[in-house]
Amino acid sequence: MTDDKDVLRDVWFGRIPTCFTLYQDEITEREAEPYYLLLPRVSYLTLVTDKVKKHFQKVMRQEDISEIWFEYEGTPLKWHYPIGLLFDLLASSSALPWNITVHFKSFPEKDLLHCPSKDAIEAHFMSCVKEADALKHKSQVINEMQKKDHKQLWMGLQNDRFDQFWAINRKLMEYPAEENGFRYIPFRIYQTTTERPFIQKLFRPVAADGQLHTLGDLLKEVCPSAVAPEDGEKKNQVMIHGIEPMLETPLQWLSEHLSYPDNFLHISIIPQPAD
């Protein structure tokens, strides 16, 4: 029998087959072969692309190399979004592998943050975790942790070590027995159709009458356009980790099981593919 714990494992070990191609305008000394890699969905692009960088730098002159950035079909890929979110949001309807173009020049300053080192990713990741815990437990859990626990979370993610990560992260997923869930659910809803980067509001897992809020409740409240009217045609897909959970799924359960390592539920709303 499948257990809820298996979901954590499935989520963690999600991989996206990716083909990295060097942008055609980049100047190379010899032809750059595409590079194929399985990217962990829960990680960050700049954290797991050392090999890609090395591969393409081999064919380039040292002076042509500046900060690496990635782009998919003209859209620069934000490294501070988890890889799975980027894929779901931008490429989930296209064929695999995911074709990502690699750039070393013309960094799109207005679209992307600079990522000078892994420390920047760690800082971003830890700030997300802290923000999520502020929502969930008024920061109580994360503040009670020791520095080495924080480090273990990060190292677990960086080294793709499920046990290492979850040995600590499970404490962030607990809640007092007398409550029925977290204080607020840390979530972000992304849409390709709007300018806004994402929607994030305060939303409780349990309604005033004690009913557990569902994914549908959340969307109706904070993003009504994403939900099809009762009788209307389904226009959007609501996607987390490449799957479409039913709108009846309790939000608390989703938060415990389908959050990214940064403890946020990253929900993509994408137009229903016309097929």
Added chain:
Amino acid sequence: MCVWVAALGRFSGKEVTPPQTCGQVPRSCPSCCLRPGLCSAQGLWGQSPHCVFIKAGWPAPHKGGLPVVSRSPGQGHDLYCLPLGALCLRQVLCHAQVLALGDKRGAALIPELRADPLPTLHPGDQEDPLVAGSHSSQRGPQHLGQLQASGQSLLPGPQRWNPVGGFCEKFLPSDRWQWSDVSGLQHRPLDGVALPSRHWEWESDWYVDENFGGEPTEKGGWTYAIDFPATYTRDKKWNSCVRRRRWIRYRRYKSRDTWAKIPSKDDPKQLPDPFNDLSVGGWEITDEPVGRLSVWAVSLQGKVWYREDVSHPNPEGSSWSLVDTPGEAVQISCGPHDLLWVTLWEGQALVREGINRNNPKGSSWSIVEPPASENGIVHVSVGVGVVWAITKDRKVWFRRGVNSHNPCGTSWIEMVGDMMMVNVGLNDQVWGIGCEDRAVYFRQGVTQSELSGKTWKAIVAGRESDRSHSGSSSSLLSAGCFFGDEVRGSGESCAPSDTDASLEADRPGPDQPVPAESVDGPRNPRDSLASGPGTGRTTECAVEVAGLATQTPGPGPRPGLASTPAELPWTNIDLKEPKRAPNHSAAGFPETTGLSSLGLLPLGLEEPYGADDHPLWAWVSGGGCAVEAHAVLKWFTVQSGLSPSVQTLSLSIMPAQTAAWRKQIFQQLTERTKRELEHFRHYEQAVEQSVWVKTGALQWWCDWKPHKWVDVRVALEQFTGLDGARDSILFIYYVVHEEKKYIHVFLNEVTVLVPVLNETKHSFALYTPERTRQRWPVHLAAATEQDMNDWLALLNLSCCESRRVHGRPSPQAIWSITCKGDIFVSEPSPDLEASEHTLPCDQMFWRQMGGHLRVVEANGRGVVWGIGYDHTAWVYTGGYGGGCFQGLASSTSNIYTQSDVKCVSIYENQRWNPVTGYSGRGLPTDRYMWSDASGLHECTKAGTKPPSLQWTWVSDWSVDFSVPGGTDQEGWQYASDFPASYHGYKTMKDFVRRRCWARKCKLVTSGPWLEVAPIALGDVSIIPESPGADRSGHSIALWAISDKGDVLCRLGVSELNPAGSSWLHVGTDQPFTSVSIGACHQVWAVARDGSAFYRGSVSPTQPAGDCWYHIPSPPKQRLKQVSVGQTSVYALDENGNLWYRQGVTPSYPQGSSWEHVSNNVCRVSVGPLDQVWIIANKVPGSHGLSRGTVCHRTGVQPREPKGQSWDYGIGGGWDHVTIRANATRALKSRSQETASDWSGEPGLPSMPSRVAGAPHEAHGPVCC
């Protein structure tokens, strides 16, 4: 409310107190006025965990009366109506039950026990009135003594020998009756033995008992003597002039899960007046017979009555005894132990003293004054060691200093809060009804050390949850509606409403004749109420009308029941709100069962209270609700239907995961993985695997002398091998002579990690095959329990990962239990039973499951049962983890709270001397005067601690009367000297004596186990099954021995319902101790006298077989356990000898003789391949002998079923192993080695074709 009192017909003409004065009425008022809501309507309840007694308190029409509500989660109970003042009882085979009655709409609401710490089983799942009751069958005079006092009827059939005709039925004139009871004094013709009441049934016909003291007699069961009455012997001698034999017939109480009126007509001591209050308790009086209950009642005249002989097998008891009181009693409360308090009219409390196992009625009363003389006690409720009281001003009081020695306590302490009533449930947990808000409160923080608790917390019992959980049950029946008026005590003129309950299911259809009560002619509205028809539906109506009658008495048509207008006895009552009529008539039809129609009903009435006003309660009883002190309760917030905790209450074991959204997520994730990975596995991984290290400080019990704990640093290094498999190494760094050294363990070599909890250390042992052979594990201790659990969980996870073992154990798994009650499971390798290159069993990998058990048994279809130290039966839920395994090492679902209770015993030793008699002053050479059983270690009452930090005391020290050998009245056992064999009576030669003191301690843990209530078990056996066997059509045979020695057969056990549905009782002449069912339905059992029995004709269609065949034990040995595999039968005697039954064939399944196989055996398990596994008692290792080692018999062949030698496996404190699920054969078949001595059948224990060959063997009882 006093309207109802008047309506009782007893007080009409007397003072009728206005409702608003309830609680402040003069003392002379009928008791009910003092205690609103208690006597008027709902009846009075007394609950033990398994029995509910109720007094019909409602002004019952002579055929109608009291609708009663009782409800366990998910299961409603029936409505039953009964005459005025009658006492009814109902046996409820469920554990948890909170009952609160009487909101303003007249509904009875029961808070769901969502976080039920003792998961319940539906009564409906278990109670087949015909069979489930069978455990209550009583047994022979060996155990219960006299004939008619017991449930069993036994009749010696005496005959006298005369010189002419031999033994004949001609008697001397002075002789006893030809058919008599055991004394011979009373004439008891065979056909003249009647059942005590219609709630009993015969279990079987009369038969002759052919056993005499455990020995088979000669033909006919006759025993002989010189004359009546004399000592009878088995053998006929020259001087035997009379003979007799015993006839036996079993009866059982059949009224289960239904209300049974307790007969009072033929009772000469019939009560003169109806009952006012009732309380049930006394089921935990120290050392009393299991199942005995104390039922106490207070009559309206203020007298206290005790019901004699109430026990689980005889729940209705025998007769009422009046217990004199120094004043008029109002109310009574009886605790599970020996507390009994009564409130008096005058406001004092009476406390019963001298209640003990020999005198459950107690001996005398003491008076306890109320806290303040102007405010007398109006209500009292007692538990095991607590007394709570309410005074007239509604203040709550806790009695300080109450215990067994001082049941009166010392002083009152005022508690915060004003309550209408309080009720103490199991574990001294307390419920109350708030005075102001009439909400149901639960006292939080009640623990053994803090019995007064911390704070009151309101239980949310919303109407919403009622509706959603009532389903088709009649649970929300309108008992409470009777005191709709009572709730309206403030004088509001609102009529009581109908219930929103779903009692349609039990509601008679319109066609059903309603008893025409109108004949009586209603003299006034109240009388008409008292004579209402007896069906649930109409009674309910009566209630409503009654409520109205307080406002608008007077004749008038009752339009409510359009279907039976002519029959209505209350047509003289005008309805204030006739607009409700259509609703009612609609509700009278079963097809309009929509809750909404009923729910709409009272809307108009509700307005004064506001739309979301919570229900108003009048009464609560938690007497059947077990709440663990530290359990997490979810009663205090409204739950939604989606909450997983609701699902965990679901009693069927499988469907916890059935929510559609969950299934869909699992499915989509699988699809996603397939889509995104399947064709791309050759891609490089972005992140290279690396080493992860966890370090910490532990203590290590060092390997060399002098052995002691030394501080060590430990590090676990996890890495991923080239093949992707995870492996780990544990390093233990220590310093010796200032030199740093380390030992290391590859976790893929670890065979088991065992928690070794003791009084002081949180430690665990780590075994590898080598360490197992040495009997010397790596023993590590952590500073805190949390630290140990973290390490254990992580190391276990790493071990499982490196062996790729995870999730639920396979159905073939081998289960074992340590002497600490820890549960381990091992996946069998095919090589385990191979004839060549057998896997040594010290290499088996065991992983721990949460929970605490003494016995575990499994079969090859995934059905696993366990028995706790407290004899509670548990069934495996399919989860894993629990206990100390939290987080990733545990499944989310199917883990439940589990508790266990065991006794710690110490001995008080005394020596006789001529001056002082027996005293605690021994000879200088004597043992300690307070010692353990061996006498070698001093154990004092004060100094003895629970076995480990996980256990807490739950009782005081008390004398154990049930020790082998018997005791005198004070529990002493005598002997000539220490150490010797003790006997329970004093002789001239006895110079020493001892008695055993026991104290209960309790452990609360969690694991994948659900309780199988209510029968406590001593042994269990499940049929071993070969994996190829197609038995899908049949349920899985499961036999058990109850803790009392009854033999039971479980019906309805299947993979989907591993708990089964009901027990079938198998009659025996004496208590049994062990049972085992073989693969071919051969059932063997061991009786308490040490002899074995074979059960004939057991088959899937006749699951209980037909009769027992007595099998003598090996010479001079008393057997204690038996295990039956495919064809092999092994038995174990009390001296540790293992015996093989020789000569068992299909045509002669009993076999011919016992053959000795081995000594030094504690426990045996024979599997479906006839493989033999044992727990050996003493196994040599490099550090001395090791007790409790799992061993495997090697060389077991079809031709050599006894095998050759033992292979020693894991050990050092193992208690139990079951191999019976493992039918995993070695890949290489040995099918050519036929065993011709097995009837020449081609089928072999080792051959799959055996199953296919089943029809050939159908002629013999031992066949497949």
